[in-house]
Each structure stands twice: as structure tokens, then as C-alpha cells.
Amino acid sequence: MSSIKIECVLPENCRCGESPVWEEVSSSLLFVDIPARKVCRWNTLTKQLQRVTVDAPVSSVALRQSGGYVATIGTKFCALNWEDRSIVALATVDKDKKNNRFNDGKVDPAGRYFAGTMAEETAPAVLERHQGSLYSLFPDHQVKKYFDQVDISNGLDWSLDHKIFYYIDSLSYSVDAFDYDLQTGQISNRRSVYKLEKEEQIPDGMCIDVEGKLWVACYNGGRVIRLDPETGKTLQTVKLPVDKTTSCCFGGKDYSEMYVTSARDGLDSESLLRQPKAGGIFKITGLGVKGIAPYPYAG
Numbered sequence: 162m163s164s165i166k167i168e169c170v171l172p173e174n175c176r177c178g179e180s181p182v183w184e185e186v187s188s189s190l191l192f193v194d195i196p197a198r199k200v201c202r203w204n205t206l207t208k209q210l211q212r213v214t215v216d217a218p219v220s221s222v223a224l225r226q227s228g229g230y231v232a233t234i235g236t237k238f239c240a241l242n243w244e245d246r247s248i249v250a251l252a253t254v255d256k257d258k259k260n261n262r263f264n265d266g267k268v269d270p271a272g273r274y275f276a277g278t279m280a281e282e283t284a285p286a287v288l289e290r291h292q293g294s295l296y297s298l299f300p301d302h303q304v305k306k307y308f309d310q311v312d313i314s315n316g317l318d319w320s321l322d323h324k325i326f327y328y329i330d331s332l333s334y335s336v337d338a339f340d341y342d343l344q345t346g347q348i349s350n351r352r353s354v355y356k357l358e359k360e361e362q363i364p365d366g367m368c369i370d371v372e373g374k375l376w377v378a379c380y381n382g383g384r385v386i387r388l389d390p391e392t393g394k395t396l397q398t399v400k401l402p403v404d405k406t407t408s409c410c411f412g413g414k415d416y417s418e419m420y421v422t423s424a425r426d427g428l429d430s431e432s433l434l435r436q437p438k439a440g441g442i443f444k445i446t447g448l449g450v451k452g453i454a455p456y457p458y459a460g
């Protein structure tokens with residue numbers, strides 16, 4: 162058994178850190194702070210941190226094959242040029258829902274950018290329900306809508322054979338699976354593969370490892386859990402020194418390290434005293450399992 166080490170590598174005090182993504186070419190971790198409207202890029206070799214501030218809540222960021230990044234900002238899928246900090250909207254969703262914003266997003270193995278929406282929260286997990294939908298942005302910039310009635314659209318990833326799409330609507334306290342058609346980007350046959358235990362709290366961001374097991378960050382649960390989507394069982398629980406763990410990704414050398422984002426918003430002053438690293442970026446080493454590289458948006 163490997164020995165697990167957890168360190169706060171970046172005390173960034175994110176209000177709501179999210180969407181960690183490893184950029185291999187620069188050994189950097191990308192992430193966002195949603196309400197602070199910031200996209201961050203942290204070079205793990207030079208320790209240089211760069212931030213781009215945008216004009217609306219930014220809920221996810223992803224690599225782009227043609228260079229630069231894509232991000233979900235407000236209700237827009239956008240292209241982000243890091244060099245000149247320019248942002249170009251590629252598509253807008255939920256035009257009839259003025260109180261909505263995008264939440265978590267990730268690129269599928271064919272280069273489509275998936276992201277879902279939610280009503281803006283008045284406090285963490287307090288919001289008008291059933292307002293969100295799940296979308297994807299195809300490489301030709303066309304948007305496909307999959308379903309609506311979502312509460313808090315969150316973690317997403319694909320099985321290693323690309324035949325299953327895993328998805329979390331946080332307030333369902335479930336990790337769901339769909340059959341996935343990589344050729345067409347269609348999903349079908351929704352079912353639950355894991356129900357969260359009470360102490361695990363709210364399922365948030367998610368990523369897959371090389372063994373096809375799912376890692377889910379548990380908001381308010383102060384942990385990431387490793388699940389077997391075939392048996393519906395928890396395989397491992399890794400606790401962190403902050404309650405509001407929001408998302409996770411693999412990165413570092415050969416994707417052998419895990420990065421975890423966290424949030425400060427919603428913690429009272431007493432809780433903040435007990436968890437001064439809330440909002441930081443954490444690195445977990447010694448897990449003994451690797452992850453896979455993120456897919457870049459193909460458009």
C-alpha cells in the first residue's frame with residue numbers, strides 16, 4: 162500500500178475553486194474561481210500563477226486543440242486567448258433564463274465541450290430548482306441540448322472505452338451513467354451507478370482513473386472518494402483538511418498526482434478559523450493509481 166500525502170500547494174483562497182485541468186505541455190494546472198470570475202493557470206515548475214479576470218462567473222475551463230483554451234462564462238461557451246486575454250463567445254445557451262449560469266464542464270474524447278447550467282445560488286446549494294440543462298458544444302460550434310430539469314449540473318467524464326458518459330446532478334446525490342455514442346455525441350439509457358452516503362454529502366466534480374474507477378469530490382464532505390461504477394461500491398476515501406472540496410483531476414508526472422480544488426464561500430468565520438486552507442488547491446500523491454490526459458476541444 163502506498164502512503165498518501167496531502168498538501169495545500171496553492172493557498173489561493175478561492176471563493177469557489179473548480180474545474181482543475183492539467184496542461185501537460187507547460188506542467189501547469191488550470192482552474193477557475195467561479196464567483197471571483199477568474200481563470201487561473203499555475204505553472205507547477207516555476208510556481209508562477211497567472212490569472213485572467215472575465216466579466217461573468219466562469220465555471221469551467223478546458224484545453225483547445227488549436228491553441229488557447231475554452232471556458233464556460235455566464236451562459237456562454239467561449240474561446241480564451243491567454244496571450245492577449247481576449248475572449249470570444251462561441252455560443253450562448255439558456256437565453257430565456259436570465260438567472261442561470263453554466264457550471265461544470267469537460268471535453269469528451271471526440272473533442273466536444275460538455276457543460277451544464279444551473280440557477281444562480283443565493284447560498285451554496287440554495288437555488289431555484291430544475292432550472293438547468295446539459296449541453297455540448299460541437300467542434301463546428303453547434304450546441305446540442307441533452308436534457309433539462311437539472312438542479313446543479315456538475316461532474317462529468319467518460320469511460321475508458323468511451324462507451325459510457327458519467328454525470329452528476331449534485332442535488333440527486335447520485336452518480337449517473339448513460340450509454341455514450343462517441344460518433345454522434347448521443348447519450349441514452351440513464352441509470353444511477355452510485356448513491357452517496359450521508360456523510361459524503363454533495364457530489365461535485367469527478368474524474369476517471371486508468372482503471373476505470375471514478376473519483377468524486379464531495380462538497381461539504383471534505384473528501385474525494387473512489388467509486389467502482391460497476392459494483393456501486395466505494396473503494397477508497399481520502400479526507401482533506403477542508404470541507405468544501407469541489408473537484409479533482411489527475412496531473413503531474415504521468416498523471417500520477419491528484420489535484421483538488423476547494424471553496425471558501427458558505428463557511429462561517431468559525432469554520433474558516435478551523436480550516437484556514439479553505440479555497441486552496443491541494444495535491445494528493447501516493448494514491449498508487451494514475452489518471453488520463455484531458456481531451457482538448459476540437460473546434
Ligand SMILES: O=C(O)[C@H](O)[C@@H](O)[C@H](O)[C@H](O)CO
Pocket residue numbers: 177179195264265282284285286287313314315331363365366380407
Ligand atoms: O462548485 C460547483 O459546482 C457549484 O458551482 C457550487 O456552488 C457548489 O458545488 C454547490 O453549491 C454544491 O452543490
Ligand SMILES: [Zn+2]
Pocket residue numbers: 179264265315316365366407408
Ligand atoms: Zn462543481
